[in-house]
Amino acid sequence: MTYVITQSCCKDASCVPVCPVDCIRPVGATGEITGTEMLYIDPVTCIDCGACVDACPVDAIYYEEELPPELERFKDINSSYFEHHPLAMDSQRAGTDHPAVEQGSLRVAIVGAGPAACYAAAELTRVAGVEVNMFDRLATPFGLVRTGVAPDHQHTKAVVKLFDPAFASPRFECHFNVEVGKTITHEDLLAHHHAVIYAVGAPKGRDLGIPGEKLPGSYAAADFVGWYNGHPDHADTTFDLSAERAVIIGNGNVALDVARILLMAPEDLAKTDIAQHALDKLSDSAIEEVVILARRGLREAAFSVGEFLALGYLPGVDVIVDSDELDAHDDDDDVETRMKLKIAREFTQRPVQPQNKRIVFRFMVSPVEVGGQEHAESLRVVHAGGESEVIESRLILRSIGQRGVPIDGVPFDDANGVVSNEHGRVLREDGQRVPGVYVTGWIKRGPRGVIGTNRSCAEQTVQKLWEDYDSGLLDREVAARDAMVGLLAERGAEPVDWQGWRAIDAAERERGRETSRPRVKFVDIAELLSAANSSDAAC
Ligand code: NAP
DSSP: OOEEEOTTOOOOOTHHHHOTTOOEEOOOOTTOOOSSSSOEEOTTTOOOOOHHHHHOTTOOEEEGGGOOGGGTTHHHHHHHHHHHSOOOTTOOOOOOOOOOOOTTSOEEEEEOOSHHHHHHHHHHHTSTTOEEEEEESSSSSOHHHHHTSOTTOHHHHGGGGGGHHHHHOTTEEEEESOOBTTTBOHHHHHHHOSEEEEOOOOOEEOOOOOTTTTSTTEEEHHHHHHHHTTOTTTTTOOOOOOSSEEEEESOSHHHHHHHHHHHSOHHHHTTTTOOHHHHHHHHTOOOOEEEEEOSSOGGGOOSOHHHHHHHTTSTTEEEEEEOTTTTSOOTTSOHHHHHHHHHHHHHHHSOOOTTSEEEEEEOSEEEEEEEOSSSOOEEEEEETTSOEEEEEOSEEEEOSOEEOOOOTTSOOBTTTTBOOEETTEEEOTTSOEEEEEEEOTHHHHOSOSOTTHHHHHHHHHHHHHHHHHHTTTTOOOOOOTTHHHHHHHHTTOOOBOHHHHHHHHHHHHHHHHHTTSSOOOOOSHHHHHHHHTOTTOOO
């Protein structure tokens, strides 16, 4: 008998070091991004001990006998990985470690409170003596776990449990609802900390640069994701759900998230923590078909195997794959591409139900123009052969990746939408290091990888920070620890601390309980602050 890793694997790899027989792969070195989309357990080597189950932060690991039907297939998926990559006993990742430091000798500001920031905080606070201040412009922590991960992926959101020890540390303080670059500056941070780590992500959806893409009705998928997840920046956006067809450009996992949310039955959405305004609007949606367009072929599809497979279990939705690669010989493909081709073939063999909604995957088509006068009405695409086609739609979402936004006072690589860096150390245009300034997460490496990818990324950045600390580069006078609180008050900030977040969290869960939902989010800043300051904060 064996354990099996399934769809919600976040690749954080907490399971790897606890496995007594070292049978979970792939595992790269610190900072390395391994090519696969998830981790796999070798069924031949697994000794059935269950240690990995306890360590998994997102409940992605099942005993094979207990796999629910929709995840049954992951048994084959795990074993076929090892058919192509026989287990070698040499790739256990070495963790970074550092002896305790003298209190007051290292205070680090972390800007951002998403997974990349939290992994960096966890890595730093486990060394005695290190002080960490975390800042986020939102009143709530956890970045994309709250505002990016799809609401029907509640398991994935459980990853935040991992960060409890860091947040509970007396050497850790958080200042949410404080915008760096507005309320306080980069220079303020340097005056109060020996080092600053930016973990601000890549919040802006990329543009295609085609005519009409800024018409109402045509949006970045990232904005739509923010809307249904209750991100205060997008809560007031109006999305036109009145036509039968939506079109998504790009076929990464974000595109699949959006397609599911557009087609899920309202009663299923209502079991999630989707923002109430989105639930109300989606309950009246006329959308029956979501067309997902890719400029390359099925083999190059950006979605992951697990997410693709899961579409087949969406009640009342047919998956149609329009590709001429389905019958192609796949001996030379990597293991995940083979699985995608196999699943695609299975989708095409399923009978289509006329009453069902549809997700239609199309390939080798590039968008060239959004048509319409006052509002998007269609998308013109060209096929690989050069012929052009007009697809009618009033909701066109470009899901083609995201970019970071510049931070005042910090060098920015505009071409790539990231902060220039070398293994996390920020670099000036001339290639020189900016002392004491670091990056981690999507602002460091671009918008690639799942939540757990940020763990190894943060470890690498923190390792560089330690090298600089040990060589005396971070050794300078900074303001006293409590001076930051005074500065924030002076600037008129209304910071939310950890207790404040706990109060928001408790209030949201309480609202959720009334309607059997995991939580009902606050999206309005006044409501968030009022909940943060409420006296019944659950601690
Ligand atoms: P992504 O995986 O990078 O996919 C981007 C898609 O946009 C690709 O299909 C790409 O096609 C296409 N594209 C880029 N430029 C284009 C252009 N000019 N014209 C047409 N198509 C274009 O990005 P993502 O979906 O935003 O995901 C970002 C990361 O988050 C990924 O690592 C993803 O796995 C992760 N994520 C994971 C989950 C999950 O595990 N459930 C959920 C959401 C996001 P080409 O390949 O041809 O460039």
